[in-house]
Amino acid sequence: MTESLHVVCPHCDTVNRIPQDRLRDQPTCGKCKQELFTGKPLELTSQRFPQHISRNDIPVLVDFWAPWCGPCLSMAPAYAQAAQQLEPEMRVAKLDTEAAQELAAGYSIRSIPTLALFKGGREIARQPGAMSASDIMAWARRHAGLT
Template sequence: MSDSLHVVCPHCDTVNRIPKARLGDQPTCGKCGKDMFLGQPLELSGKNFPQHISRNDIPVLVDFWAPWCGPCLSMAPAYAQAAQQLEPNLRVAKLNTEEAQELAAGYAIRSIPTLALFKGGREVARQAGAMSAAGILAWVQGHAGA
């Protein structure tokens, strides 16, 4: 097993190789020089979603949401709070299903909010419905060991 992980930059979508031992040392992107971890959910689009899901060696947690969804909006602060605790061992992201309808349909998102956990480019767990920050953390730990 390698001592480095591939992590996609949240700003320029470039894949960076980061030593595992340095993951928590606030690494910066080798291309754009910005922080690799934001401490808040990363807004994904239909364009950069595949790159972040398939090229990250760390697990990626995605909140499929919509701006008109009351439970989605009420869960947003809890999701942001969970992001602060989960990064850098896990990338925390959001996908607006209104702006990426085909992508959401391709993943058979039937209700929102839906959390999906990806590892190695594959979905490994899914949970529909709003959750508290503690609930999100417990669910992720149960499925990712993060």
Template sequence: MNSSATVATALHVVCPHCHTTNRVQQAQMGQAPDCGQCKQPLFSGHSLALDDVALFERHIGRSQVPVLVDFWAPWCGPCRMMAPAFEQAAQQLEPHFRLAKVNTEAVPALGQRFQIRSIPTLALFVGGREVSRQPGALGAADIVRWARQHHTV
């Protein structure tokens, strides 16, 4: 096998702990890959809080794994009700998706930038761009179904 074939099957995955970009072979995605920098698991079955614009940019822009973002706020009842379902969905969707949460109260610039009009709102990012959006609270099965429907892996 030549090196160009190896490179073609590697994905960039941003570590949820130290935020370093890692190259992971597609064949190893389901084998609990660790970060080359901090040695922590790249996928933990939990969502990632992206309450910083720079971290949001890094994860959305550099990861080749689709990122499903829950735009929410702590005062929002439906957001709090959906939170456990979002965590359950993370367990089912990783490592094929990264699930992240953006607190629109902590980072209003992101809510404004993406014109979030109601919360909770799910937004799916692929290749650094938003490809689909779903407003309103969903259960875990609906989150998983919606994500897979809008991006086949």
């Protein structure tokens, strides 16, 4: 019997239980019926952040960014490209530090963009600075133990 994983819906934030061997079968949310993996970075807010970090059994990669940050904006297409490749192995998300200043301060985000990888509700790796799509994927997979 295959192990089931909890995956939080990117649309309605409902926790779904998915057999691990079915992650690549385009699973849908039991509540809202939308796809659990969109291949695009999920926009998180201060309110949604805790649910996605603590309730996903898959690793969660978060880009801490701001709309006025030149390096953040230049990395955005590479991050979106990485999301297409990393899902469903991990959830790929973005958090606007301008809109979520207290949350960013709570995680001691001192420079942006900063990538942080969460697993089991806790941060396991952090990387400041803009990166290419291939570097994002390699870094995230290495630190998540998916290589």
